[in-house]
Amino acid sequence: MPRSWAFFWLLAMVSPSACCAAPPVSNPGTALPSSAPHDDKRLHGGGCSIEWMAGGQADAHNLANHATQLVGGFDTLLGAGRTKKLMGGIDCRVHLHTVASGVARPGLATTLTAGESGRETADIFLLASGSHGASFRSAAGLPPAWPYLEKTFLHELAGVLFAAAANEKPTGFRFYDSPAWFHQGAEEYASIILMSDAASRRQVGAFYADRVRKKRDRIAFAPEVHVQDVYGDGALLVAYLVRERTVAQLLDASAGTLGDILKPDEWAGFDSWLASDAPFRVK
Numbered sequence: 001m002p003r004s005w006a007f008f009w010l011l012a013m014v015s016p017s018a019c020c021a022a023p024p025v026s027n028p029g030t031a032l033p034s035s036a037p038h039d040d041k042r043l044h045g046g047g048c049s050i051e052w053m054a055g056g057q058a059d060a061h062n063l064a065n066h067a068t069q070l071v072g073g074f075d076t077l078l079g080a081g082r083t084k085k086l087m088g089g090i091d092c093r094v095h096l097h098t099v100a101s102g103v104a105r106p107g108l109a110t111t112l113t114a115g116e117s118g119r120e121t122a123d124i125f126l127l128a129s130g131s132h133g134a135s136f137r138s139a140a141g142l143p144p145a146w147p148y149l150e151k152t153f154l155h156e157l158a159g160v161l162f163a164a165a166a167n168e169k170p171t172g173f174r175f176y177d178s179p180a181w182f183h184q185g186a187e188e189y190a191s192i193i194l195m196s197d198a199a200s201r202r203q204v205g206a207f208y209a210d211r212v213r214k215k216r217d218r219i220a221f222a223p224e225v226h227v228q229d230v231y232g233d234g235a236l237l238v239a240y241l242v243r244e245r246t247v248a249q250l251l252d253a254s255a256g257t258l259g260d261i262l263k264p265d266e267w268a269g270f271d272s273w274l275a276s277d278a279p280f281r282v283k
Contacts, residue, residue: 046071047084048092048124056096056128062146063094063153066196070154073194074161077247086164091121094153098128106132106144111156113163122160126152139232140207147200155191162186165251172254181227182258185234186247192235192280205280208232213274221267239279240270 043050043060045067052060074083095104103110103125110125132144142148159175162183166175175183192208195201211232212218218228219237227233241250241262255261273279 047087050094052096053098055098059128089118124156140204158187158190178258180230181234184230185238188231188235189238
């Protein structure tokens, strides 16, 4: 069944939290928004085709030049060689818009997927850096330059790859069946630690960690996990979970739910870890 979901990247000047509805089911006959490629040119990198509107060529070339490295970085989370295998079953198409739209605008990127596990299409819609406006800043203070675009692409691709990885197992929960704090948090976690710029990675990671240190009630563990922001707070929880596990082990678990994987005292050490550790360091 075709499906779609959108990633709402919060703006610091708008709200301290972000929200996103559950992935809606799309109409099988719905035409995908076109990015009207300039001169009908397309680039390729990392197993994705990249097309752009007029004015988005610089970002398109940046993505094409770095895509193989960025996509390959997911092997550190999924296991050596697995990312290439997963990408082999995905027709990945990146659309760089330079005009704000319902699928790509400041603070919003969208991924639409269709098809069955093992053979599907994934259309990733991003807004070009120069179309955000000079005053735009992410919650963590990233301006609309390459690190921000890179991170947004990583976040969107993480959802595609993590869902495909979870679909490989014969039984057990699927990625988007998990709580929003986990699936959105896992995508955000990946987008942070796989960023190529160390300073930007530290900036975003420190923002999320410091935000919870200053206002600990952003996250509650009883009677069930509750977070104020499924992206940033969720990423922090995923970083905590992978101290003793890998992302792949979580995705590949045959348990019926994510909760079945967690230990009864899973969160007992969270506060001491948060106070003493660097949650988003590259391992």
